[in-house]
Amino acid sequence: xxxxxxxxYGHSVFDWGIALAITAGLSIVLYTIQRMMVRHLxxxxxxxxxxxxxxxxxVLAHTKFIFVLILAAYFGLQYLDLxxxxxxxxxxxxxxxxxxxxxxxxxxxxxxxxxxxxxxHQDAQSTGVTTLLGFIARPILWAVILLMILDxxxxxxxxLVAGLGIGGLAVALAVQNILSDIFAxxxxxxxxxxxxxxxxxxxxxxxxVEYIGIKTTRIRxxxxxxIIISNADLLGSRIRNYKRMQERRVLFKFGIIYQTxxxxxxxxxxxxxxxxxxQDKIRFDRAHFKEYGDSSLNFExxxxxxxxxxxxxxxxxxxxxxxxxxxxQQEGIEFAYPTQTLFINQAPPAEPEHS
Numbered sequence: 001x002x003x004x005x006x007x008x009y010g011h012s013v014f015d016w017g018i019a020l021a022i023t024a025g026l027s028i029v030l031y032t033i034q035r036m037m038v039r040h041l042x043x044x045x046x047x048x049x050x051x052x053x054x055x056x057x058x059v060l061a062h063t064k065f066i067f068v069l070i071l072a073a074y075f076g077l078q079y080l081d082l083x084x085x086x087x088x089x090x091x092x093x094x095x096x097x098x099x100x101x102x103x104x105x106x107x108x109x110x111x112x113x114x115x116x117x118x119x120x121h122q123d124a125q126s127t128g129v130t131t132l133l134g135f136i137a138r139p140i141l142w143a144v145i146l147l148m149i150l151d152x153x154x155x156x157x158x159x160l161v162a163g164l165g166i167g168g169l170a171v172a173l174a175v176q177n178i179l180s181d182i183f184a185x186x187x188x189x190x191x192x193x194x195x196x197x198x199x200x201x202x203x204x205x206x207x208x209v210e211y212i213g214i215k216t217t218r219i220r221x222x223x224x225x226x227i228i229i230s231n232a233d234l235l236g237s238r239i240r241n242y243k244r245m246q247e248r249r250v251l252f253k254f255g256i257i258y259q260t261x262x263x264x265x266x267x268x269x270x271x272x273x274x275x276x277x278x279q280d281k282i283r284f285d286r287a288h289f290k291e292y293g294d295s296s297l298n299f300e301x302x303x304x305x306x307x308x309x310x311x312x313x314x315x316x317x318x319x320x321x322x323x324x325x326x327x328x329q330q331e332g333i334e335f336a337y338p339t340q341t342l343f344i345n346q347a348p349p350a351e352p353e354h355s
Contacts, residue, residue: 023076030068062108070097103145110137181215184231198243245308255296255336272301275323281306296336
């Protein structure tokens with residue numbers, strides 16, 4: 001009994017033993033609750049299609065036992081009526097442990113979100129974006145946690161934050177072009193105006209997108225060379241994405257000679273319609289005798305190719321052209337070409353003069 005009555009730091013061994021028992025008991029209870037929650041959420045995740053439950057379960061599974069132990073010790077030591085200074089140290093230690101655990105949870109949440117984003121968008125562009133987002137998000141998370149820890153330890157972080165703000169502004173001004181391209185890369189990745197493999201036209205440049213990087217995008221032109229455009233310039237331009245074309249509108253014109261009889265002119269729109277509608281993957285729109293040209297009677301036809309592939313469109317147009325040529329030969333209709341006909345009115349012969 002004398003041992004239990006001995007006093008250490010103002011409290012008997014018996015009181016310290018009770019605080020230790022409370023700490024041990026709370027550690028076991030908190031750890032058990034944490035494991036049960038993780039197990040329950042994991043089982044629930046297998047029965048539902050929602051991702052929130054398994055997301056929370058995965059994050060909670062990364063709870064460190066040292067955090068549980070420090071938290072239990074904090075509540076266990078509340079049994080003792082400690083002096084203000086030790087009490088503040090214990091409270092600070094508990095808050096720091098909580099902040100570090102929040103950082104671990106946040107780091108795991110970032111990793112999970114990025115991995116699921118990559119799984120949903122399985123392409124090289126998304127992989128680069130997730131790497132960049134992780135590179136940005138994790139330092140920001142740990143910087144915020146570090147500032148909160150310093151503030152909890154009594155440091156004046158106002159001056160530190162102000163200094164970091166001024167320094168960050170100076171760095172941002174120095175590398176503003178690079179940062180502009182980086183944020184443009186993020187915008188391209190998130191909004192996806194185009195992806196690798198799309199055929200795009202940017203101002204006077206056109207080609208297939210080969211690579212989307214953090215600073216530049218590379219396009220392979222039709223003539224074979226690689227065109228490299230900064231992401232900031234790319235977003236500031238008008239982009240025409242032909243890969244996402246659902247159907248292609250085609251307008252083609254032809255002319256026939258003025259000497260064509262009226263009955264044949266009248267039947268040409270129906271003939272053109274018949275030729276176009278006989279093709280596959282086609283939606284006919286119209287065919288008309290449009291105008292009187294300088295050297296031809298001009299016709300105009302419009303149809304839609306229900307496939308965005310350019311080669312498919314050219315194959316269809318070639319078939320239409322050949323069939324139109326064949327039908328015109330059969331009907332005796334001649335295509336016009338730029339010519340001019342000169343009509344000469346001969347004056348009557350002059351009467352001979354009589355002497």
